[in-house]
Amino acid sequence: MDNFLVVSSKRPLEDEGEEKDVKRVKPYNKNTDEEYDIGNDCHVSAQRHEGNVYIHIRYFDTSPTGRKYPSKKGIVLHLEKWKKLTEDCLDEIDKALEDSQKEDGNVSYKEHLGHNVHVTVEQGYKWVDIRKWWKPEDAENIVATRKGISLPVDLWKEFKKTIPVLRKRFQKELDDIRYCYLDHDNQMSMLKCPGCNPNDYMNHELI
Incomplete structure (x- = not known):
């Protein structure tokens, strides 16, 4: 089932009171509509490109002059994938993350967001991994690439605080999304x- 877009029940909106805890920062470039610092130099930003909205989750590095800039450690999600992640998968991810820390757990959660982007939670690992996968020639199974990001539990909690803010900001675009499986x-x-x-x-x- 890894190759298919599977839909679970839609998660309700989070408490909008969490918006006050979101740390907005100055956008890195002119194409960025919204940008947030969720800790440890990890930013969540919404950018527009050729009429589409993309959500960037990325670690920043610091240049010798002290200027912060986006590193290669991160993932870019089309708004459709971000919607699936934050509406259809969020409860399942939280449950898997909690269960993965139990000594008697046996968690191996993996959900396909589309176009070979998967979110995974594995037993004993204290993070949520969002990553591009691919299938090598003549291989039977797909493998993870370096294009992605692992969010430790504390950053995952901060990431979730940005969700209601981005939903409100891009409500029209989100309402217009139609999953291809339909x-x-x-x-x-x-x-x-x-x-x-x-x-x-x-x-x-x-x-």
């Missing part, structure tokens, strides 16, 4: 979708 008439249609079946869809296009 347009799949059958199993073959899903197999041909590069979002739902990114590692094998070309083989089905030839059928």
Whole structure:
């Protein structure tokens, strides 16, 4: 099931009172609408590109002159993937993260957000990993790439505080999102979708 976009129940909006705890910072560049510091030089920002909204979750480095700049340690999520992460997966992630710290736990949570981006929580690890995966040629299973970010428990809690603020900011765009699976008439249609079946869809296009 890793290759398919699976929908769970929609999570209700968080308490908007959390907005007061969000640490807004000056946007790094002119394309950034909103930017927040969630701790340990990790920023969450919303940027526009060619009419689309993307949510960046990224660690920042500091130059020799003292200027902070975004590093390669991070992930960029199209607003559709961010919506799935923060509405459909959030409760499951929190539960998996809690269970993963139990000595008798056996947690191996993995959810496909689309286009080979997965969120995972593993037993014994105190973080949520959001990462791009890929399938090497002739391999049976997909493997994780370096394009992604691991958010420790404390940063994950701070990340969640940005969710209601971003929802309010981009409510119109979020309302307009239509998951691709809603347009799949059958199993073959899903197999041909590069979002739902990114590692094998070309083989089905030839059928």
